[in-house]
Amino acid sequence: MTEQPRIHPVILCGGGGTRLWPRSRADRPKPFLPLTGERTLFQQALGRCSGEGFAAPIVVAGTAHVPLVREQAGDVHIIAEPAGRNTAPAIALAALSLPADAVMLVCPSDHHIADEDAFRRAAFAAAALAADGWLVSFGITPDRPETGYGYLRHGEPLGPSAMAIARFVEKPDAATARQFLEDGGYSWNGGIFALRAGTYLDELARHRPALADQARAAFDRGREADGVFRPDAAAFTAIEGESIDYAVMENADRVAMVPVAMGWSDIGSWQALRDVRVADGGACQAKHQRIDCSGVMIESDGPRVSVVGLDDVIVVVDGDEVLVTRASASQSVGKLAGAAGK
Numbered sequence: 063m064t065e066q067p068r069i070h071p072v073i074l075c076g077g078g079g080t081r082l083w084p085r086s087r088a089d090r091p092k093p094f095l096p097l098t099g100e101r102t103l104f105q106q107a108l109g110r111c112s113g114e115g116f117a118a119p120i121v122v123a124g125t126a127h128v129p130l131v132r133e134q135a136g137d138v139h140i141i142a143e144p145a146g147r148n149t150a151p152a153i154a155l156a157a158l159s160l161p162a163d164a165v166m167l168v169c170p171s172d173h174h175i176a177d178e179d180a181f182r183r184a185a186f187a188a189a190a191l192a193a194d195g196w197l198v199s200f201g202i203t204p205d206r207p208e209t210g211y212g213y214l215r216h217g218e219p220l221g222p223s224a225m226a227i228a229r230f231v232e233k234p235d236a237a238t239a240r241q242f243l244e245d246g247g248y249s250w251n252g253g254i255f256a257l258r259a260g261t262y263l264d265e266l267a268r269h270r271p272a273l274a275d276q277a278r279a280a281f282d283r284g285r286e287a288d289g290v291f292r293p294d295a296a297a298f299t300a301i302e303g304e305s306i307d308y309a310v311m312e313n314a315d316r317v318a319m320v321p322v323a324m325g326w327s328d329i330g331s332w333q334a335l336r337d338v339r340v341a342d343g344g345a346c347q348a349k350h351q352r353i354d355c356s357g358v359m360i361e362s363d364g365p366r367v368s369v370v371g372l373d374d375v376i377v378v379v380d381g382d383e384v385l386v387t388r389a390s391a392s393q394s395v396g397k398l399a400g401a402a403g404k
Contacts, residue, residue: 066186067165067193069256071111072156075104075123075131075171076146081331081393083401084383085361093171094130097329098338104171105134110178111169115186120159121171122152128290137289144295147303150310153257154266154277155293162260165189168306169254174338176325184322187223188256191318196220197265197311198256199227201249201319202326207239210330210393212251212307214319227317230307249321253328255306256320262310269313276301332359332376332385332392348379357389 079092086092093104101109108119122141123131131140141155153168160166167185175181188198201214212233217226230251234242242248267274276297283294311317327338336359339345346352348362353370360367362379369377376392378385383400395401 066115067189068117069111069115069167069185069189070117070160070164070259071108071119072153072166072168073104073107073111073119073121073171074149074152074168075121075127076143076149076152077172079172080396080401082329082335083395083398084378084380084385088403089126090130091127091172092329094127094134097335098174098342102134103174103329104131106175107169107171107173108135108138110175110181111167111185116167117164120156122156125292140290142290142292143298144293145299147298147301149253149306150266150270150273150304150308151277151280151298151301153255153262153306154274155281155291157257157259157262158278158281159291160259162258162263163193164259165192166257166259166262167254168257170328172329173252173254174325174327174329176338176341177323180322180324184223184320184324185256188320191220191224191320192256192258192261195258195261196316196318197261197314198224199311199317199319200252200254201227201321202252203321203323204243204248204250205323207236207243208250209233209236209239211328213242213248214251216247216249216319216321220318224318224320227319230312249319250326251307252326255311265310265314270304270309273301273304273309330393332378332387332395333389335359336376336389359389 075093079086082092094102096102120139125142128142191198213231214227215229217228219225280293280297327334329335336345345359348360349366350360351368357374358369359376367377374389376387376389
C-alpha cells in the first residue's frame with residue numbers, strides 16, 4: 063500500500079474582496095476579516111490545513127499584507143508578491159520553493175467550509191492522486207443551479223473517491239445550470255487543488271513556457287529574510303498574469319477531481335455571506351431591529367440599524383461608509399467607486 067504523502071498547504075492571499083466593500087478594503091481585505099465566526103477566513107484556512115499529515119504552510123500574499131499575515135498567523139513562511147499576477151505565477155513560486163515530489167494543497171484564504179472533516183478526507187484523497195502525477199481539483203457538490211461558478215464534468219472513475227475530469231465548463235446561464243444540477247454529472251470548480259510541485263512546474267513549462275521562465279527568474283533572483291521570501295520585483299511584475307485553470311488545468315492530460323460536499327462557499331458577495339450566516343443561525347452582526355422583513359442582513363460597526371417592510375436587502379455600515387443593496391444585486395458592489403478605491 064502506498065504511504066499517504068505529507069501535504070504542504072499553500073494558502074493564497076491575493077485578491078481585494080471588493081464585492082464585500084465597505085467591510086473589505088485594500089488595507090484589510092476579505093481574508094483577514096472575521097466574517098463567519100471569531101477567527102478570520104485566513105485563520106480558518108490555516109486551521110483546517112494543520113495537524114497530522116500536514117506540513118508547515120506556505121502563505122503567498124501581497125507585500126502590503128505581510129504585516130496582516132504576521133499579525134494573524136505568527137511565524138509562518140511567507141512568499142511576498144510585489145504585484146498581483148493571478149494564481150498560476152503565485153503557485154509556481156510556492157512550487158519552486160519545495161522539492162519536486164512535494165504534494166501541495168493549494169487553498170484560497172477567503173473561503174468558508176462548514177464541514178472540516180469532509181475537507182480533510184477530500185484533501186488526503188486528492189493528495190494520494192497528486193503523488194501519482196495527477197493534477198487534482200476539489201469538485202464541490204452543487205446544491206443549486208449556480209451561474210457564478212465554473213463547473214467540472216465528471217469523467218471515468220479513478221477509484222471509490224475520485225474521477226477524471228472530462229471537461230471544464232465556463233460559468234453557465236441559468237437554464238444550463240439547472241440542466242447541470244438535474245444531470246448530476248457536474249461539480250462546481252471550487253479553486254482548491256492538489257498538485258505535486260514538479261508536475262505542476264512541468265505542465266506550466268509545457269503550456270505557458272514564457273510564464274514558467276519568468277516565474278523561475280523571479281524566484282532565482284529573489285531574496286529571503288526573516289521568514290519572508292521576496293521574488294525579484296522586475297522579473298515578477300513582467301509576468302502576464304493568468305489563473306491556474308486557464309494556464310494549466312484546462313490544458314493538461316492527467317486532470318482529476320475529488321467530489322466533496324463540505325458546506326463550501328467562496329463568500330463572493332454579501333448575498334453569499336448572508337446565506338452562510340443564515341445556515342449558521344443568524345444573519346445580523348449589529349445592534350438592529352427588523353419589522354415585517356425577510357431575507358434582510360444587517361452589519362454595523364457602531365450605529366443601530368432599523369429596517370421596516372423590506373425583503374432581500376443588505377445594509378452595511380462601516381466607519382463613514384454605508385451600503386444598501388438588494389441581496390440579488392450584491393455581485394455589483396465591486397463596481398462602486400469606494401470599492402475600487404476611487
